Amino acid sequence: MNNLLKDKNILIMGVANKWSIAWAIAKAFHEAGARLAFTYQGERSYEHVKKLTQNIKGSILIPCDVTKDDDIKNTFEQLKEEFKTLDGVIHSIAHARKEELEGLYINTSREGYLMAQDISAYSLVSVTKHAKPLMTEGGSIVALTYLGGERVVKNYNVMGVAKAALEASVKYLAADLGRENIRINAISAGPIKTLAAKGIRNFNTMLKEFEEKAPIGRLVKTEEVANTALFLCSFLSSGITGEVIHVDGGYNILGY
Ligand SMILES: NC(=O)c1ccc[n+]([C@@H]2O[C@H](COP(=O)([O-])OP(=O)(O)OC[C@H]3O[C@@H](n4cnc5c(N)ncnc54)[C@H](O)[C@@H]3O)[C@@H](O)[C@H]2O)c1
Numbered sequence: 574m575n576n577l578l579k580d581k582n583i584l585i586m587g588v589a590n591k592w593s594i595a596w597a598i599a600k601a602f603h604e605a606g607a608r609l610a611f612t613y614q615g616e617r618s619y620e621h622v623k624k625l626t627q628n629i630k631g632s633i634l635i636p637c638d639v640t641k642d643d644d645i646k647n648t649f650e651q652l653k654e655e656f657k658t659l660d661g662v663i664h665s666i667a668h669a670r671k672e673e674l675e676g677l678y679i680n681t682s683r684e685g686y687l688m689a690q691d692i693s694a695y696s697l698v699s700v701t702k703h704a705k706p707l708m709t710e711g712g713s714i715v716a717l718t719y720l721g722g723e724r725v726v727k728n729y730n731v732m733g734v735a736k737a738a739l740e741a742s743v744k745y746l747a748a749d750l751g752r753e754n755i756r757i758n759a760i761s762a763g764p765i766k767t768l769a770a771k772g773i774r775n776f777n778t779m780l781k782e783f784e785e786k787a788p789i790g791r792l793v794k795t796e797e798v799a800n801t802a803l804f805l806c807s808f809l810s811s812g813i814t815g816e817v818i819h820v821d822g823g824y825n826i827l828g829y
Contacts, residue, residue, distance in 0.1 A: 576605065577803060578602055578606050578660075578661075578806060578807060580606065580608070582652075582657075582658060583607045583659075583660060584652060585602070585665070586700070587665030587666040589613075589618045590621045591621070592768060592795075593767055594665050595663055596795075597798065598799045599625075599626075599629070602799075608656065609631075611634050611635070612637035614636070614637065619636070635652075639691075639696035640692060640696075646703065656707070659708050660710065660806070661714065663717075663806075664700055664714065667735070669688065673730055673732075674728055676730075678733075681730060686731055686734070689732055689735040690738055693732065693739060698742055701714055701746050705750065708754075711755055711756075712755045712756070713757075713806045713810070714756070715758055715805045718743075720821065720825055721733035722734075722740050724825075743758060743759045743815060744815045760798055760802060762798045763820065764776070764780050780792060783824060787824045788823030788827075789822030792822075805818070
């Protein structure tokens with residue numbers, strides 16, 4: 574145990590199964606001494622989260638569909654009861670309809686656009702608003718994003734536009750809450766094989782191209798993303814807010 578998060582109360586949102594980036598973050602935070610609460614969406618995720626967390630003593634499990642205001646409200650009411658105060662939130666949530674993650678962006682439907690924005694970007698705003706009153710000692714909120722929010726990435730389409738909104742929200746929220754000692758940052762992770770990633774057409778080709786081109790010459794590991802999240806939720810990053818930190822082996826610096 575490195576004690577970086579000793580006695581810190583952290584909410585992890587977005588564990589679907591053992592491949593989830595949020596799960597790697599949860600493991601790193603547990604090892605660093607944090608007390609953890611998890612939100613999950615749907616029965617299937619509940620079964621996975623329950624099983625995964627059985628060895629993490631004192632874990633709190635709360636259902637939360639971020640499209641529902643009442644779910645978000647209830648999550649933080651429950652956290653207030655259990656934790657009293659909150660030190661960190663990991664927002665590792667995104668969703669778009671599979672049919673919008675292929676072909677041309679121009680074909681995005683209004684419904685698909687709104688759904689991707691609601692789940693993947695607006696949710697951070699609402700979660701931050703509800704987390705704020707519990708972060709009486711300051712806090713750190715970390716969202717997960719991807720290069721497709723900055724540049725055009727084939728098939729990423731509507732999710733790229735949602736990530737752009739998420740990254741802009743990180744900056745606006747950071748400006749809103751900096752004086753309350755609440756920091757908000759994002760990690761832009763390289764492509765990792767997870768349930769959400771499977772929805773992107775030709776994701777395996779993306780992985781191969783990444784491996785060939787990335788300066789580090791390999792894929793990024795979820796543990797590497799988790800370590801950066803740990804840094805962002807610890808005192809080590811106390812001067813950093815409103816940033817998007819790339820954990821992508823240098824892929825984003827390339828012009829070819
Ligand atoms: N896998 C990658 O290549 C990659 C790269 C960069 C960024 N990211 C981002 O990382 C985050 C986590 O994704 P992941 O790759 O670990 O996949 P994942 O499928 O394991 O996690 C996505 C999570 O979003 C949750 N979710 C979807 N709709 C929801 C809703 N309405 N309410 C509450 N939760 C909802 C799912 O239940 C799931 O737990 C996402 O923001 C994703 O865009 C992923």
